[in-house]
Amino acid sequence: MLGILSGLVSLAMLMLVGRVVALAGSGFESRVGMSYTWYAVSGALVHGLGMSALGAFRRVVRREQLQGTLEQLLASGRSPVVVVVLAGSAELVLQAVAFVSAGFVASWVTGTALPAPAALGVAGLYACGMAGLGLASAGVTIVCKEGEPIAWVFGMLSGALGGVCFPSFLLPAWLAAAARLLPTTHALALVRASLGGAPLPKLPLVALAAFGAIAAVSGVVVLRWGLSKARCAGTLARY
Amino acid sequence: MSERVLEFHAVSREFGRGKRRRLVLNSLDLSVAPGQCVVLVGPNGSGKSTALRIAAGVLEPTSGIVTPGVRVPGVALGAERSFYMRLSARRNLEFFAHVAGVSRRNSRRLVARVAGELGLSRQLDSVVAELSRGMRSLLALARALVFEPRLLVLDEPLTGVDAFGRVRAHAVVGRRMRQGTGVLMSGHSLEEGYEWGDVLSYSGGDPVGSSFRSPS
Numbered sequence: 001m002l003g004i005l006s007g008l009v010s011l012a013m014l015m016l017v018g019r020v021v022a023l024a025g026s027g028f029e030s031r032v033g034m035s036y037t038w039y040a041v042s043g044a045l046v047h048g049l050g051m052s053a054l055g056a057f058r059r060v061v062r063r064e065q066l067q068g069t070l071e072q073l074l075a076s077g078r079s080p081v082v083v084v085v086l087a088g089s090a091e092l093v094l095q096a097v098a099f100v101s102a103g104f105v106a107s108w109v110t111g112t113a114l115p116a117p118a119a120l121g122v123a124g125l126y127a128c129g130m131a132g133l134g135l136a137s138a139g140v141t142i143v144c145k146e147g148e149p150i151a152w153v154f155g156m157l158s159g160a161l162g163g164v165c166f167p168s169f170l171l172p173a174w175l176a177a178a179a180r181l182l183p184t185t186h187a188l189a190l191v192r193a194s195l196g197g198a199p200l201p202k203l204p205l206v207a208l209a210a211f212g213a214i215a216a217v218s219g220v221v222v223l224r225w226g227l228s229k230a231r232c233a234g235t236l237a238r239y
Numbered sequence: 240m241s242e243r244v245l246e247f248h249a250v251s252r253e254f255g256r257g258k259r260r261r262l263v264l265n266s267l268d269l270s271v272a273p274g275q276c277v278v279l280v281g282p283n284g285s286g287k288s289t290a291l292r293i294a295a296g297v298l299e300p301t302s303g304i305v306t307p308g309v310r311v312p313g314v315a316l317g318a319e320r321s322f323y324m325r326l327s328a329r330r331n332l333e334f335f336a337h338v339a340g341v342s343r344r345n346s347r348r349l350v351a352r353v354a355g356e357l358g359l360s361r362q363l364d365s366v367v368a369e370l371s372r373g374m375r376s377l378l379a380l381a382r383a384l385v386f387e388p389r390l391l392v393l394d395e396p397l398t399g400v401d402a403f404g405r406v407r408a409h410a411v412v413g414r415r416m417r418q419g420t421g422v423l424m425s426g427h428s429l430e431e432g433y434e435w436g437d438v439l440s441y442s443g444g445d446p447v448g449s450s451f452r453s454p455s
Contacts, residue, residue: 067320067323068317068320068322069321069322072316072335072382074296074297075297075311075312076311076335076338077296077339231298231299232299237297
């Protein structure tokens with residue numbers, strides 16, 4: 001309930017900021033192709049979905065460690081990676097449903113057209129890629145216990161440079177170039193294009209798919225490494 | 240050589256690095272045959288739990304060879320913090336049985352049976368957080384037994400359990416042993432150890448670097 005309430009407060013604030021931007025003139029809408037409110041709402045939702053996917057496995061690993069059930073699960077004879085993936089997937093699906101529902105509520109509140117299926121597909125692809133990276137984040141968490149750097153770096157850079165609250169053409173050229181390396185930038189470009197009814201640009205789509213494939217493979221490798229290292233060090237159950 | 244459900248050969252385990260390095264298990268040899276119960280007896284810090292965690296596969300030995308004779312042992316490594324506290328005892332047992340490879344339908348039947356054997360039937364629908372320490376210990380034993388493993392690895396399984404619960408637990412584990420299940424467990428006293436089976440007792444002196452031998 002508190003989460004829903006704070007989501008509605010954030011939506012109201014973005015609508016008010018949208019009015020301020022509209023008062024400043026029609027330059028933003030003509031250049032970006034949508035109102036600032038919907039631009040920022042779509043940015044916040046997609047970014048939030050990505051961050052939730054990035055943290056899903058890490059949160060599950062931490063929770064299982066706190067409960068003391070991680071060792072018990074890993075003693076079950078199942079592949080440790082499968083155990084973590086299955087445990088985190090439920091959390092991931094719940095988060096995805098919450099964010100998609102929030103998107104429909106936001107479109108209803110702001111009177112904007114409902115999110116297109118293509119936008120949902122792109123958001124799903126982005127979430128899968130971030131979840132792959134989340135496996136790596138979980139692996140590092142198992143070893144480091146606190147101060148996990150992957151989620152911190154991606155979270156901070158995506159929020160600042162990924163085009164969540166302002167377009168990347170406002171950034172200095174070198175930061176705009178750095179922004180193109182972030183999956184969030186491409187995911188948001190695709191989602192906003194599909195919301196505007198435009199055909200999906202190919203380059204961001206390829207970039208997003210490539211990121212997803214690389215993140216999934218590297219995520220499994222890092223998670224395996226983390227579990228093996230903790231098993232050797234005897235710190236699986238520590239948090 | 241007869242079939243073994245677990246063998247340790249010269250298994251050692253150290254913790255820490257540099258000046259903080261600590262030898263906890265020193266070249267431990269043991270074997271558990273089907274139907275045999277081996278009890279590690281020793282004071283706190285003598286390496287009992289470390290040996291059991293290695294046997295359960297959640298800790299790697301620093302050196303030595305562990306030969307598991309079974310794919311998945313039934314494991315109870317600590318009852319206080321190893322359950323989903325807000326779920327019922329039944330849901331916990333069914334979930335862990337399912338994770339160990341038991342079908343959902345079979346897990347319901349097996350959970351009801353093992354809970355009946357251990358006198359836990361009335362507690363099955365209570366959330367774990369509401370159970371006493373002794374009940375949680377019995378629940379951890381039930382979880383280890385539920386999928387009928389051929390090896391049980393039990394770390395002080397009857398902590399906090401009352402006399403009635405102990406009698407039931409002895410009977411249930413004894414029945415499983417007669418069916419061929421091997422048991423490796425830990426205990427604090429030789430008397431307790433001999434109640435269960437063959438004792439490997441802590442060899443004396445400073446616990447650091449200790450190992451376990453058959454008492455003379």
